[in-house]
Amino acid sequence: MSDLPPPPPPPSSTPQPTTAVPSSAVPTQPDPATPPQTRPPPPTSERVRIAMGAPAAPNEVLSVQNISKWFGDVVAVSDVSFSLGPGVTSLLGPNGAGKSTTLRMIAGLASPSQGAVRVFGENPRKNTAVRGRIGIVPQQESLFQEQRALDFVTLAGQLNGLDNPAGKARAMLELVELDPDDTRSIATYSKGMRQRVKLAQALVHDPELLLLDEPLTGLDPRQRIQMTELIRSLGAGGVCVVVSSHVLEEVERLGSRVMVIAQGRLAASGDFHEIRALMDDRPHRIRVRTNNPRALGAVLLTGSGITSLHVVDHETVVVDTEDADTFRRTIAGVAKQANVSLHGVQPLDDDLESVFKYLVGR
Amino acid sequence: MTAPGSAEIFDRGYRAYDGPRAGVSSSMKAVFVSTVQRALGLRRKFRYKIVPLATIFIAYVPALVFLGITAILPSELAGQVVEEYAGYFELISVMMLLLTAFVVPEVMGADRKTGMFGLYMASPLNRWHYLAAKFVGIIAVLSLVTTMPSIFQMAGYSLLGIGPEGFVETIKTLVKIIASGFVLSIFFALFGMAASTLTNRHLFASAGIVMSTIATAAFADIITQTSDAPSWIQLISVVTIPLELIVRIWGSSPEFPQIEGVSTLASFGAWALACAVFGGVILYGYRRMEVTK
Incomplete structure (x- = not known):
């Protein structure tokens, strides 16, 4: 979806990454007030957004506006902006780039130190109803490990007010190829099985925005293919899916729409072939x-x-x-x-x- | 037998939920149920059930003993050995402390340690909904030790013919029992939650609850016995604060005298102030808390 909004002017305190690419490569309208030869080239992320064109689409699910997050002296996320509609988008970056922090801010779990997040036009920190439309697969695996998978996923369904949470939990566990009647606790599961339990709990309430933090970690090749297909089908079915990963082949299989985060900053976003074409x-x-x-x-x-x-x-x-x-x-x-x-x-x-x-x- | 041509492949893929969705109250109920289950070790391995269930059982032992004694004694003697309700609350205060130290860090700290808090916050709950549901869940569990044994005791006495006389007295006694139970439960729930807000470590929170109770009680005793300090200084002791208010609810007696020089209003004020301080610690801690998992 080419629905990235026009770039906001970057504040002087948090400059965007710059590039030596000549501005002539960018299909922008010249600013009559500024001579073209003296105008600095826009940062790559901006150029990609410009190239992808178009302000936010009417079916915009998620809008992130100049968010920054710092913990003491450490800047985890710096001046990131993007908006997304239905479909799968991969949030790509090395470990420590700020992917998980960005996902937590989108889910309303952490507040941006600066900037704003809007999900379906609402602030997910304040509007609890919006959070019922979000599903999240967190990265950590220590979630209530003494529980059975069915109990855990049922709890997620109850939290989201489903009419028959146990029934939906069973269906979701079957979908991710786990036995709902397994009496063992989650603690006894393999890493891949725990990963699938987390995916089941994220899907149980049929979210319209699905945030997956390294969802394919620990899965065997067959399960990866199955999960990738599931994620793609959810995206094709109208769910806005944001998948964070640092594994490139996972991302490539999920689709070509990526957002690359490096050192807390959005380095580029869009179709990676188009991004490459812009990297003159x-x-x-x-x-x-x-x-x-x-x-x-x-x-x-x-x-x-x-x-x-x-x-x-x-x-x-x-x-x-x-x-x-x-x-x-x-x-x-x-x-x-x-x-x-x-x-x-x-x-x-x-x-x-x-x-x-x-x-x-x- | 399947008829020829009736073969069918079913789509086992993802299906969207199109049923009704309840509101925040349903989410809070889920947290409440989960809290009670975790506190009592329900749906968990046997070792997790031992401490809470043993503590709860022990809280009923005095009632069972008194009922047993009064049952075998002649009725004219039985009335003389009946344990006062105010005294029962003092008897079970140790059990109360143990249950608080075990249960509250378990249901509060574990959520943050395991990342469950993040999942709760990713649902239609906010922090205050979450805390309210946790608080009510903890109160429900603590009531099994504070309120229920005395109700059991009153029911037993009534059956033996030495309970409150008449309907009005029965209701009055019941209201006093419930009020006393709430005084203890609310106080210890907030105390435990405040301690658990300060650390994710179960052991540290449990030790903090027990040690601060012992330390404040010892300090208050030493001060009052070795100096001319005013009697209200006894309210420094964490456990004395709710027990003193319970004495006021039941009325002072030679066995359970009230602290001299402290009015009932001051006793209630001390309880309310302590609850407010604990509540403030909880709210401040959770307001600032970042979900990092």
Whole structure:
């Protein structure tokens, strides 16, 4: 969903991450009051938002406006803004980046030191009815471990005022492939089973906003696939799902819509392919397979836009270019000019991992 | 036998809940039930039931003993050995303290330690709903020690013909028992909750409850016996505060005299002040509390 709001002006005390990318890369309207050449390039996150366009959509579920959170001298989250509607969005960042703190603020469990969170237009800290529309899977596993899974999930249903909490709890436990009649306590469960109990309690009241903090941790590969499918189907069914993770392959399977948080700041948000396309300060690395890499390389170097070129073996050349689109358009002609056969052109850093490394490593 | 062509694959996938949803009162009831269950060790392993159930049972022992004695004695002698209600509350104050020290940190600290507090706060409850439900749950459990044994005792005496005479006296006695039970339960519930607000550690909170009770009682005794300190100084003792008010409810007797120089209003004031201080600690602590799990 391209529903990110126009960026608010960043306060001077908490500047957004900046980038050396020229502002000409950004499709913005020039400000008549400011000469274009003296205008500093907007931060990456802003540029992505601008590129994704559009103010908040009418079906906006969640709106986070310039939230910051600090604990004493430690800034956990700094000036983060975004808004989301139905669908799955991954909150991606290394450990300690501020993902869990952000989720807690969205759920109303912690108050922002600065800024505001709105869920369905309401403050979840103050409007308890809104919290009944939120489901959360926390990261910790020590939740009432002496209880049976059915009792625990039933309690969650009771807390949310369901008519038949035990019945819904049974259905949810079956959905996550756990036996509702298991008499063992949660303490005896494996990590993956506990994770599924937490997911069941988050789903029991049919939330419209689902916050999942590292939900796939501890699951075996088959369960991961099943849970991923479940999360995707919930998103497709109209639930706004925010999944925090630091595991890139999990995030990639959940969809391409990501928000990257690094050092408490929102580094980028949107489709990660589009984010990569906007990262013009990083040359795009492309692998070209040909029958004569040296000949092709020689012709490529006579053109413009190539920053480096490396002949890897007798059939592969890796090219770094500032303009990947132009390169893709012209490579066939260049091959013809060099009188070589072209076997394949493959981007090497257009995946989430590269995007993540670039953003987090800034 | 299944008819040919009747095969069906059922969709076991996620299904949205479309039933009714109750309000905050339902959520508070869930917290209340969960609190009582956890306090009494219900739906938990046997070892968790031992302390609360043993404590509660012991609180009924004096009533059983007195009823047994009065049952076997001739009625003219039985009336002379009847235990006064005010005295019963003093007898069970140790059990009350033990139950408070065991139960309250268990139902308060464990939620924060395990992250359950966060899940409660992620439901349609706010902190004050949560605290109110916890408070009522703790009162309900403590009443099993404060109020119920005396009601049991009164019922037994009535059956033996040495209980309150007439309907009005019975109601009066019942009201006094309930009032006394609430004086003790409310005081100790707030005391335990305040101690549990200060630490997530069950052991620290339990030790704090017991040690502060013993220390304040010892301090008050030493001061009053070794100096010319005013008699109201005895109200420094945590356990004396509610027991003194209970003496006022039942009326002073030679066995259970009231503290000289302290009016009933002052006794109630001391109880209310202590409750307010404990309540303030709880509210301040939970208002500032961050959900970090």
